[in-house]
Amino acid sequence: MENEKSKMIVSMIPAKSQGLKMIAIYCRVSTTHEEQEESLDIQIKTLKQVVADNPKWMLYRVYSDKDSGGNVFRPDFQKLIFDCYENRFDIVLVKTISRFARNTVDLLETVSRLKGLGIEVIFQQENLRTSEADNDMLISALGAIAQAESESTGEAIKWGLKRGFISGNSKLYSRKCFGYKQNEDGELIVDEEQAAVVRTIFDLYLSGLSIGLIVRELEIREIKSPQGKRIWSKKSIQTVLGNEKYIGRVLLGKIYTGDFPNNKQFLNDGEHEQFLMKDAHEPIIELEKFKQAQEEIKRRSNIEIVNGAAKRKGTHYSSKREKQD
Known part of the structure; x- marks a missing residue:
């Protein structure tokens, strides 16, 4: 009797589970x-x-x-x-x-x-x-x-903004700032309560007070900052004093965006066009007072331009020293 071959049995060994x-x-x-x-x-x-x-x-x-x-x-x-x-x-x-x-x-x-x-x-x-x-x-x-x-999209956006600046139709011309609010048509109108604070800041500055003393004075008078804080930052005071909106003007193009891909923003010191709209809305500060404040800012600055280069002055502004003089 011939030996019968055993049937080959193949069984599958499953692969290890890979998990999720x-x-x-x-x-x-x-x-x-x-x-x-x-x-x-x-x-x-x-x-x-x-x-x-x-x-x-x-x-x-x-x-x-x-x-x-x-x-x-x-x-x-x-x-x-x-x-x-x-x-x-x-x-x-x-x-x-x-x-x-x-x-x-x-x-x-x-x-x-x-x-x-x-x-x-x-x-x-x-x-x-x-x-x-x-x-x-x-x-x-x-x-x-x-x-x-x-x-291409970045350039198209820049051109669209510029076209709005030139035509005067850009909504940025009526962007709110402290002292103003918008009416139903989106136009800037004076917020009388905030406008009184703006006038106070200009008066205090032109009376000789330093930025730091103005901050202290506003705290004493319990006048809150634009962000609703008890103490104003020095930067907020400086922004108020340098904002041309308070004389009814709007300057667009103060900053510009660098080249792709970083798109970093820089202060526009004349490298690019700017757009100034006069009589854009009702002023809060008289033009002459605003000019006086800008001259005072320059006078008090510890930076001066000598032969086209920025250099620090030897002395710093002190309201206490000004009174003694």
Whole structure:
């Protein structure tokens, strides 16, 4: 009798369970305006839903930044990178390439760094994953396009603002400041209670009081600051004394934004155009008194211009010394 071959039995050994992938969400908006706040909320809500819809994913945390003016540090982005080195998650989920990096160089450097740490970046809108080698060139190209679009948008915004400045239709001409409020049409009208405080500050300054003594005097009189604080800051007093709105004028273009990608803001010392609207609203301070205050500010300043260079004076203003003289 022939020996029958034993039947071969094959059994499958299942792979080790990989567990859930930890997901970090990163979102960014370019300003702190109200509509951008809504955009940030939408980004976060959308990406949270993407994570919730994948049974193999678990949300680690949401990182978000709001860029404004010269703020280019992006603290939550820095925290994200730090946590990448700590190996706290497996995937970074971003709405779109333009929200992740400011320019193509930064994009490629960051993606390369995270790939080296074994962390994947997924751009949801473009449906791209950095773990797929074929996507490297496409990510680079789309990053360049996003940068160009951002630069173009920035220039378009600047031109739109300038057009509003020239035509006089910009809402910035009727932006509120201490001493004024807006009527139903959005026009500036005098707030009599606050205007009295503005006049007091000018009178105290021209009577010889230093900024510090004015702060003390306002505290004694229990006059609260524009922010509702018991003690005024010296900066607030200086802002009041130098604000041309109190003579019915509005000067736009006091600051300007630098070049892409940092978009840092600088004081405009004549490098760019400015736009002055006269008789924009009812004045609080007489023109002559305002001019006297500006001359006094210059006189008291411990900085003087000598041969085109700024130098510190040898003496500082003292209201006590002024009275003795």
